[in-house]
Amino acid sequence: MPSKVIPGLKYTKEHEWARIEGEHATIGITDHAQAQLGDVVYVEIPGAGGELTQNKTFGVVESVKAVSDLFAPLSGTVVEANERPVNTPELLNQDPYGNAWLIKIKIKNTSEVGELLDASAYESYLAEISK
Amino acid sequence: MTKRTPLYAKHIELGATMMPFGGWDMPLRYSSERAEHMAVRTAMGLFDVSHMGEIMLEGADACALADRLVTNDVQQCRAGQALYACMLNEQGGIVDDLVAYKISPDSVMLCVNASNIDKDYAWVCRVADAEFRGEAVRVANMSDRYAQVALQGPRAPALAERLFGSPIAALGRYYFTTCALPFAGSPAGIVARTGYTGEDGFEIFCAPENAVALWDLLLKEGSADGLVPCGLSARDTLRLEAGMCLYGNDIDDTTSPLEAGLGWTIRFDKPHGFVGMEALQKQKAEGIKRKLVGLELLERGIARHGYAVTAPSGEPIGAVSSGTFAPYLEKPIAMAYVDLPHNQIGSEVRVTVRDRPLAARVVKLPFYKRK
Numbered sequence: 001m002p003s004k005v006i007p008g009l010k011y012t013k014e015h016e017w018a019r020i021e022g023e024h025a026t027i028g029i030t031d032h033a034q035a036q037l038g039d040v041v042y043v044e045i046p047g048a049g050g051e052l053t054q055n056k057t058f059g060v061v062e063s064v065k066a067v068s069d070l071f072a073p074l075s076g077t078v079v080e081a082n083e084r085p086v087n088t089p090e091l092l093n094q095d096p097y098g099n100a101w102l103i104k105i106k107i108k109n110t111s112e113v114g115e116l117l118d119a120s121a122y123e124s125y126l127a128e129i130s131k
Numbered sequence: 132m133t134k135r136t137p138l139y140a141k142h143i144e145l146g147a148t149m150m151p152f153g154g155w156d157m158p159l160r161y162s163s164e165r166a167e168h169m170a171v172r173t174a175m176g177l178f179d180v181s182h183m184g185e186i187m188l189e190g191a192d193a194c195a196l197a198d199r200l201v202t203n204d205v206q207q208c209r210a211g212q213a214l215y216a217c218m219l220n221e222q223g224g225i226v227d228d229l230v231a232y233k234i235s236p237d238s239v240m241l242c243v244n245a246s247n248i249d250k251d252y253a254w255v256c257r258v259a260d261a262e263f264r265g266e267a268v269r270v271a272n273m274s275d276r277y278a279q280v281a282l283q284g285p286r287a288p289a290l291a292e293r294l295f296g297s298p299i300a301a302l303g304r305y306y307f308t309t310c311a312l313p314f315a316g317s318p319a320g321i322v323a324r325t326g327y328t329g330e331d332g333f334e335i336f337c338a339p340e341n342a343v344a345l346w347d348l349l350l351k352e353g354s355a356d357g358l359v360p361c362g363l364s365a366r367d368t369l370r371l372e373a374g375m376c377l378y379g380n381d382i383d384d385t386t387s388p389l390e391a392g393l394g395w396t397i398r399f400d401k402p403h404g405f406v407g408m409e410a411l412q413k414q415k416a417e418g419i420k421r422k423l424v425g426l427e428l429l430e431r432g433i434a435r436h437g438y439a440v441t442a443p444s445g446e447p448i449g450a451v452s453s454g455t456f457a458p459y460l461e462k463p464i465a466m467a468y469v470d471l472p473h474n475q476i477g478s479e480v481r482v483t484v485r486d487r488p489l490a491a492r493v494v495k496l497p498f499y500k501r502k
Contacts (some may be wrong), residue, residue: 038148038364039165041456042433044485060485062433064164065364065454093163 003032003126006097011122014071015017017097020113021081025074029061029092032126037063038091045070045102052105054112059102061092067072074112076105136181137342139277145360153181153246158362166197167365168458169377172327174357175284177349178366180334181342184248184274185257186241191267196259197231198241199405202388204398208233213305213325216396217388218251223414224384225391227251228376230325232307240273240359244378248274257404267382278342282349283332283369285501290353291333295322302333314344327366330501371459371464374425374497379454380436381423381466388466391423394498421449422474425498426465428482429490434465439483440491446471451482457498464498465491470502 005011008088010018013123015033034040042062052058052072059070081103085091091100117125133156140151147158154445165273170176188196193455197205198440201438203216212233218226218241225245232240243251252272259270290299292312302308307323312335321336322420349359376382382391386414387410390395399408428434434454442448453464473480476495481488 038160039458040472042431062456064368064458067435068434091164099310 002009002096003035003122004097005030005119006124007119008098009119010073011125012071012073013117014048014065016071016073020107022105023107023110024079025107026101026104027073029070029096033068033101034093034096037061037068039064040085040092040118042119043085043092044091045059045081045086045100046078047081048078051096052076052078052082054115070102073116074105076110077106077108078103080104088120090124099131134182136179137181137339138181138280138346140401141343141346142179142360145289147360147362149322150363152363152485153182155245157182158360160362160364161360163308164362164364164368165458167359167361168368169359170359171330171361171365171369172459174359175286175287175332175353176283176328176359176361176365177291177346178281178283178361179346180281181278181339183246184245184251185277185336186243186252186270187238187271187273188241188255188282189269189271190237193237193239194233194267195403196255196263196270197233197241198243198401199403201229201231201256201327202253202393202397202407204229204401205231205239206401207220207352210235211306213307213323214304217382218254219392219405219410221385221386221407221410222252223387223389223407223410225378225382225386225388226254226384228382228393232321232323232347238260243420246379248272259481264459269472276338279334279336279344280341280342280346280349280352281327281328281332283328283330284358285331286353286356286358287330287332290349290356290358294348294352299333302398303462305388305496312345314341314348320345320348328369328373329497329499330369352443368458370456371453371455372465372497372499373465374499376423376466377453386423386468387411387414390421406468419471421468421470422467423452423468423475424474425494425496426451426454426467426480426482426491427494427498428463428465429492432482432484432489433463433485434467434482434489434491438466440469440483441483441488442473443479443481445481445488450478460498468497469493
């Protein structure tokens with residue numbers, strides 16, 4: 001069953017998504033990511049004020065079996081961290097694009113947005129890696 | 132190249148996420164591993180465990196060889212009795228943990244871990260050649276001749292009664308019997324009241340060509356009462372909650388059963404001893420320096436294999452061997468080797484998770500015990 005890809009979001013090959021809203025971006029993990037992980041049991045994300053550097057790890061999502069790093073799609077400063085997936089990790093499996101968004105950042109360098117995949121490029125990437 | 136069990140196509144059909152384990156392509160999970168885990172605790176689950184190995188010892192010296200190979204006492208078992216034991220090297224390290232099935236005084240089957248089949252078979256042959264040369268025992272690696280499924284959970288006995296009849300459902304814990312499997316052709320099978328989940332249940336051995344029929348029958352007849360297929364992820368969280376060791380994680384050829392809390396499997400009074408006994412006696416005399424304990428984390432976080440364990444002072448005292456977030460108990464649990472005296476129940480320790488020392492406490496094993 002192909003995983004859900006939302007049009008209008010930006011994506012990375014590490015299976016994070018970013019919703020660009022002017023100078024800010026909301027960041028989370030994709031449906032493909034949560035399906036690969038299995039039941040999520042633990043989420044660790046930076047709080048407000050935390051700094052992200054594009055392509056570097058900014059947190060961790062743990063499933064029953066494994067620890068998975070979260071890779072920053074963009075550089076920036078965290079303005080809000082979402083308590084909901086931290087308190088109820090299974091929300092990441094149920095609603096990865098909605099209620100289980102992870103952090104909201106102020107984008108440091110808008111030119112980095114151009115390096116992200118759009119929805120159809122991410123879909124093609126998913127098809128490629130599923131072969 | 133990874134091997135496939137006779138049930139491979141079933142797992143694909145059921146949409147399992149597959150993963151390589153011990154050289155086999157096995158189902159990790161079918162749906163939610165938490166749901167699979169909970170099914171075993173509250174209803175029942177079905178596992179493909181065909182990857183496990185079977186080594187047959189046959190002949191007048193079958194029990195004598197088995198008794199030299201393992202720590203526990205096979206000779207004093209009744210026919211139809213199964214025994215959990217450790218097989219040791221001369222240094223007292225664990226070559227494998229296994230279940231020995233005493234089929235008769237002349238026939239013992241050792242069920243061994245998938246990842247150790249070749250190693251174990253070579254080891255058994257080596258001991259047989261050294262100590263029973265040309266004598267009355269033959270060793271055979273029968274792993275390719277057996278498929279195996281595990282039916283585990285509180286509703287398993289009722290399903291077993293319905294399908295196999297009362298004598299099977301009435302089998303005592305760690306007893307087994309051969310029987311006719313209840314489908315076309317009535318092929319032979321072995322039903323054992325054993326398991327690796329901490330629940331009541333059965334492990335059923337059959338010829339590979341009968342595995343699919345057995346699997347289909349169990350799922351068809353058990354689904355209405357909550358039977359679901361379960362993968363290796365649930366198998367791991369279930370056994371860890373039940374305080375059972377996983378070879379490669381908690382025990383290996385550098386760990387002694389005395390350190391691993393498996394002293395209860397050791398019979399020092401066997402008339403001919405066993406390989407590794409002298410090493411264990413020496414360890415006992417000198418005193419064990421570290422022990423495998425259960426830990427509960429007191430802060431948010433999950434302990435994993437290899438994470439450092441320290442005293443509250445920061446002094447290194449051991450390492451985590453297995454850890455997870457326990458689905459039924461809903462807390463982070465772990466097994467770890469810690470230096471004495473930190474193994475005392477109630478000891479405060481720290482587990483280093485991504486450079487942060489998280490508070491944890493030594494607790495009694497098992498974490499979970501069925502009523």
